[in-house]
Amino acid sequence: MEESESQSGENAKGTVRPTSSTTRSATEIYLVGQPASSIRGSKLPTMRQVLKFFFHTVNESGDRQETFKETVRNVLTFWNLARIKTISERGCREKLTRLWEHWRSLQKSRDRAAKDKVENFKSQLDLLWDIGAPDAVEDIEKNRLLTPADKQQDIAFYQDQRGERKAFMSGNDKIFAAKKRKQEERVEKQRSKQGRFAACEPSSSDSRPQTSVVADTPTEVEMEKKDTAIQPGRFSFHIVSVVAAVLRSANQPGDLSEFRISRETARRARASHRRQVAAAQREAFTPPPHAVVHWDGKLVKNVVGEEEHRQAIFISGRGHEEGKLLAVLPVKDGTGLTQARATARAIEDWSCASNVKALCFDTTSSNTGRVQGAVVHLEALLEKQLLRLGCRHHVMELVVRAAASNIFGKTSAPTDPLFQTLKKRWSQLDHSQYLRLDIANLPESD
Numbered sequence: 001m002e003e004s005e006s007q008s009g010e011n012a013k014g015t016v017r018p019t020s021s022t023t024r025s026a027t028e029i030y031l032v033g034q035p036a037s038s039i040r041g042s043k044l045p046t047m048r049q050v051l052k053f054f055f056h057t058v059n060e061s062g063d064r065q066e067t068f069k070e071t072v073r074n075v076l077t078f079w080n081l082a083r084i085k086t087i088s089e090r091g092c093r094e095k096l097t098r099l100w101e102h103w104r105s106l107q108k109s110r111d112r113a114a115k116d117k118v119e120n121f122k123s124q125l126d127l128l129w130d131i132g133a134p135d136a137v138e139d140i141e142k143n144r145l146l147t148p149a150d151k152q153q154d155i156a157f158y159q160d161q162r163g164e165r166k167a168f169m170s171g172n173d174k175i176f177a178a179k180k181r182k183q184e185e186r187v188e189k190q191r192s193k194q195g196r197f198a199a200c201e202p203s204s205s206d207s208r209p210q211t212s213v214v215a216d217t218p219t220e221v222e223m224e225k226k227d228t229a230i231q232p233g234r235f236s237f238h239i240v241s242v243v244a245a246v247l248r249s250a251n252q253p254g255d256l257s258e259f260r261i262s263r264e265t266a267r268r269a270r271a272s273h274r275r276q277v278a279a280a281q282r283e284a285f286t287p288p289p290h291a292v293v294h295w296d297g298k299l300v301k302n303v304v305g306e307e308e309h310r311q312a313i314f315i316s317g318r319g320h321e322e323g324k325l326l327a328v329l330p331v332k333d334g335t336g337l338t339q340a341r342a343t344a345r346a347i348e349d350w351s352c353a354s355n356v357k358a359l360c361f362d363t364t365s366s367n368t369g370r371v372q373g374a375v376v377h378l379e380a381l382l383e384k385q386l387l388r389l390g391c392r393h394h395v396m397e398l399v400v401r402a403a404a405s406n407i408f409g410k411t412s413a414p415t416d417p418l419f420q421t422l423k424k425r426w427s428q429l430d431h432s433q434y435l436r437l438d439i440a441n442l443p444e445s446d
Contacts, residue, residue, distance in 0.1 A: 029055050030107045031122055038074075042168040044082060044161045045075050047099060048125040054100065068093045068100075079131065082169055083146075084158050085139040086131045088307040095131060128161050285324070287352035288317025292389065294360040295343045295374075297334050309334055313346040317355075326350050336366045340377035347382070358387035363394040 028034055032048060035056035039045050053074060058067040072092040079086050086092065106121055133139065140146070140154045160167040294314040302308050309331045314323040327346040331338050347353050359375055361367040367374045368390070379386055404416065 030110060031103065031118070032125070035059060039078070043165060044078050044084075044128055046126050046165075047129045050075060050096065050129045051099070051103065051125075054096070068096050072096060075129065075131070078169075082157060083140065083143070083154055085133040085136045087133050091307065092131050099129075128165065130162060132158065132162075282350055285350060285352075286319065287315065287350070287355040288319050289355060290357045291315050291317040291320075291352055291355040292358040292360050293343060293347065293356050293378075294323065295339060296362060297331065297339060299334075309338075311339060311342050313343050315347075315350070315352060315356075316360075334366055336369055336372045336374040337377050339366065339374040340381055343374070343378055344381040353382055356382065356386065358389050360389045360391060362391045363398065 029051070032051045032055065034052065036049070036052040037056050039049050039053050041049070050071060054067060054071045057070055058064055061067055061070075069089075072089055076086060076089070076092070087095075102121065106118060136158065137155055140151050140158075143151065146154070157167050157169070292315070294316065295311060297309055297311040299307050300310050310328055311331050312328045313326045315326055316323045327342075327349070329342045329346065331342050344353075347356060359378065361375060365373070370376065375386075375388055404418075405411075408416075408418065
């Protein structure tokens, strides 16, 4: 242990304090050991280190959810120092919650827990608590601030931490930090340029009578901007800039201080316009008599760089053969119940629940599960049985995989080298002449 206590002694007031053997046994955490007030070392934290710090912090604060956040922030410090990309902070908290719940289940059933489960948990405690992003290695390779030698060193360190854990960090890289600081300064300088019209916005203490100016753009332009905007206030800023320039270049230039040229006013006007367009679209929508609902989810990054689940819901049928997008909703996770609720809400918003006759979905367990699948939950929410149409693309993948396994043998790789080669050379192949494989007339094998 890094923190040791003497077996006996006196405090500053001269009173005898309890021996460490009594205090340590009273505070020791089942399977984990003594709580720790900090995460120390020059390696990425292990599960044991993370749990020790968590239990110490939760004992101090008493707020478990806040402790999850504090623990994750401390762990991320090590990963940032190692320059390794991690999953989102929310994803880290969810992973820590699952680790704590696993420990809690073993702690509750310590007298009857299976010995192999306990031993398996203990064997993993001193392994890396891995919160690296799936593309962490690729992110290091693409980092233009690192030299090739630094990239190889960072990748080797990450791989070592996931295995034998012999390597360690030597501290902050001053050269990399200087490059990173210059990059941040360039970004800040660019942002300051965008704020050059900030003086056009009146202060809250300005009580002079002012005229409110709202830029009125054509519907086509407004809709195009609405669909492509990914930064808050981006196009509101451009609107304010254009209005200010027009007022300055008019035949009788006006005093900008007499007008209320506000990005917030423009933003509210645009938001109100979008709501009106959306309401008009729903009002004019005629659902097909026999509608098929499609949905799929994806983990994407929002405007602040955090990953979140988004779910797209389509409807197709007569008059909407190409599909009508109903909504792209944020969802808390990708479970079947969550997806079913989001899909049902979109269907109700567009008033087409009575027209839905079939469901189209990919063949993942979150959709097809017989108990917790999205299809089962959605049928319960809509209170009727529906025709289930597994996505033919995913269904044919299963057929192709079965055929390929019989011919070439099974593989555990996520991608088959043969198909990867076919994909790369597809554009070089002659597509004008295909040879048809007649399975019915194949000779029987002995």
